[in-house]
Amino acid sequence: MSWIFIPFKIIGSYTHRFIRELGKMTCFIISSLFWMLFPPYLLQRIIKQINFVGVKTTPVIVLTGSFTGMVLALQTYYALVKFGAEASLGPVVALSLIRELGPVISALMVTGCAGSALTAEIGIMRITEQIDALDAMALNPYKYLIVPNILAGILSLPLLNAIFVVLGVFGGYAISVGLMDLSSGTYFQGIRDFIKTQDILEGLYKSLSFGFLITWISCYKGYYTRYGAEGVSKATIQSVVLSSVLILIWDYFMTSIMIL
């Protein structure tokens, strides 16, 4: 008799676990945002975390940005030259960088560079009971650990995105003007004619929300680490996978909201 219920039991337990996780994540972010409002504002901690999230990721952003722009120009050139439309190479490169590739790739790089490290750091603090120690000293762990990270993420991501886009545009410029003999005026004037304020704002909103998302998930996964060293590795994997997947999914919804 009871074997009939086994599949339902499995489905039910997964659903239950999923909803519990969602609730925990929501409670986590609400209490972080709540503590964000009250002083003391730990400016030193925020600067340290901007150094960690933003500055340490900059070399990777510089490399990926310029090479993304270069390969984009190269690929698009071969597609456009068949229609004799090489003149629109600049707008294609700049538009895809500003609207899509800049925010998404810079967010993925931050996930890999800083998000994983954040989870591991907070996770190790959890399993070595340093977070409990903070609690015992009446230092609010949300205020001390989580809030500076989230603020640093929200501040750093748009800046990293901007660096990425500018380098990508110049990478594409180097390829199309240096290699493909396109005139430099065509490249930049095309960009000026096509890019609208709304495109730039869309990229900006995207990277702001990604910064929030990455730091939220990384801190959450680290904060609820369990089971020793193995738990830390598990939490790190989960945080990187979940952040990357959510970035791409959220990117779709952001785009569809902004376009409609």
Place this chain on the structure above:
Amino acid sequence: MKKFDVEIVVGIFVFVGVLCLIFISAKLGKIDLIGGHYYPVKAVFSTVKGLKKNTEVEIAGVSVGKVDTIKLIDYEAVVSLSILDDVKLQDDAIASIRTKGLLGEKYVEITPGGSDKLLQPGDTLHETEPPIDLEKLIGNFVFGKVKE
């Protein structure tokens, strides 16, 4: 060797990032930080098929303003244009809707007139030319009506 001060490094990072943001919005986008002064002029077209808001208005290929609004009044399309203050238009100037390239976007081209009377802000251009209907032309060509 002393390590760099964290605050200085972060300061440089923020500075470079903001510089890139400004570059994107001012150089790549067309955000006018100062902004010129414009005056409104209306133009009545029989059709504005394919014309969109904020497209360019050109005289002799030079951009002199943009399309503000497109409204339907008495079954005619009334387009209001913003023209740069230092560009004066005669009241017999001709506004026509053209296409950039074969498949490009539509824009408004103004051909200056010879009249002494200049248009005041809010006045209407009466001489207009609707866009060339490419589909109709191709249709005429396919069905052999080119010679009329």
